[in-house]
Amino acid sequence: MDSKSFSNSDSKPIGVVGAGSFGAAVALMLAKKERVIIYARKESTVHEINSSHTLNGKEIPKNISATLEPKELCEACDLLFFMIPSYGFQEVTRSFAPFLFPYHVIIHGTKGLCLNLPAGTDLNTVHRMKRSQIMTMSEVILEETVVVRIGCLAGPNLSKELRQGQPAATVVASKFNEVILEGQRLLRSDKFQVYGNSDIIGVELSGVLKNIIAIAAGALAGLGLGENAKGLLISRGMVEMIHLGNALGGSIKSVIGLAGIGDLVTTCNSVHSRNYTVGYRLAKGETLTEIVNDMEEVAEGINTVQIIKAFLESSELRAPITENLYKVLFEDLPIGDALQFLMKYPFSVDVDFV
Ligand SMILES: NC(=O)c1ccc[n+]([C@@H]2O[C@H](COP(=O)([O-])OP(=O)(O)OC[C@H]3O[C@@H](n4cnc5c(N)ncnc54)[C@H](O)[C@@H]3O)[C@@H](O)[C@H]2O)c1
Numbered sequence: 001m002d003s004k005s006f007s008n009s010d011s012k013p014i015g016v017v018g019a020g021s022f023g024a025a026v027a028l029m030l031a032k033k034e035r036v037i038i039y040a041r042k043e044s045t046v047h048e049i050n051s052s053h054t055l056n057g058k059e060i061p062k063n064i065s066a067t068l069e070p071k072e073l074c075e076a077c078d079l080l081f082f083m084i085p086s087y088g089f090q091e092v093t094r095s096f097a098p099f100l101f102p103y104h105v106i107i108h109g110t111k112g113l114c115l116n117l118p119a120g121t122d123l124n125t126v127h128r129m130k131r132s133q134i135m136t137m138s139e140v141i142l143e144e145t146v147v148v149r150i151g152c153l154a155g156p157n158l159s160k161e162l163r164q165g166q167p168a169a170t171v172v173a174s175k176f177n178e179v180i181l182e183g184q185r186l187l188r189s190d191k192f193q194v195y196g197n198s199d200i201i202g203v204e205l206s207g208v209l210k211n212i213i214a215i216a217a218g219a220l221a222g223l224g225l226g227e228n229a230k231g232l233l234i235s236r237g238m239v240e241m242i243h244l245g246n247a248l249g250g251s252i253k254s255v256i257g258l259a260g261i262g263d264l265v266t267t268c269n270s271v272h273s274r275n276y277t278v279g280y281r282l283a284k285g286e287t288l289t290e291i292v293n294d295m296e297e298v299a300e301g302i303n304t305v306q307i308i309k310a311f312l313e314s315s316e317l318r319a320p321i322t323e324n325l326y327k328v329l330f331e332d333l334p335i336g337d338a339l340q341f342l343m344k345y346p347f348s349v350d351v352d353f354v
């Protein structure tokens, strides 16, 4: 295949890695254009898809099949959508690496971060982190595989709404225009708009950082506070995302686009958001351990708060919402106290990033 262009026009199936909420939603959209093969780690999931054409009991199109084998997926597909949470991303990427070649294209939809730490150390032992110790998923793919044409899918994309066929839009970000064009060709429909952006790091970070603010928004709702307070949180949260995103290597433009402010507004307002739900339940008096033990799906923001707090320890930057949320999540600071602290924080300039 010509390395400068990419088109799935020879009608190879599209691979989807991960059969969770978002993987399923994206597989259903892709299946409107091409055959899809899902990689899942559970034999029961693969069996259900292949034998009854259902996933979690819901009917799916017959042009979606499934496999347990990374090798089979990589041999059948040139384009793979990686739709797994950050906690499994490195492991899954490593299991695919032996079967990936430079002609493959990977687009991921993960809104979390991984760590680049020496063996035997982790988030619980390293409390100060430099940027080089934090990895976005495109950086993980570059590190672990020979694939170079990498994209990221991010935007206000609650999987429940996507599965209901409600109108939405997303961003496909990549340094390679052919990746953006192929993402647009495959995903665009009269219900789904797909924008392009070349700042993949900025788009990845936008999707990652909005989860922190979404937890805080859920907490405000759980405290019974109104829309004025939410407007305040969203606007200050956006400023915090801009400064953090910039410090971590993303452009301001990406944060004020669909993947940043667009997703921030959606996630801060939806009971379907897992991150919002974590904040809401905390404010209602549950502990973080109780909430996490009871959640079947991932709320990426919890890990992200820890990682960004460790990054802040090694930088001059201040991020008061993230720092206070860290204290609420991991140091038992009452949410009311965190809110009082933020209300007295000397934010004085409204917009300080343009
Ligand atoms: N659900 C949404 O609305 C949504 C929307 C946009 C982005 N995202 C992002 O997509 C990512 C995935 O979210 P989700 O909602 O699909 O999560 P989920 O918890 O519903 O599903 C995760 C899937 O990944 C699989 N998985 C996890 N670790 C694995 C491993 N080591 N090997 C193989 N499979 C593994 C699980 O089995 C599961 O099928 C997250 O980073 C999330 O932030 C989710």
Ligand SMILES: O=P(O)(O)OC[C@H](O)CO
Pocket: 111, 155, 156, 157, 158, 159, 211, 214, 263, 266, 267, 272, 273, 274, 275, 276, 298, 299, 300
């Ligand atoms: O359920 P959440 O909080 O992971 O949010 C899902 C998506 O990121 C919304 O775009």
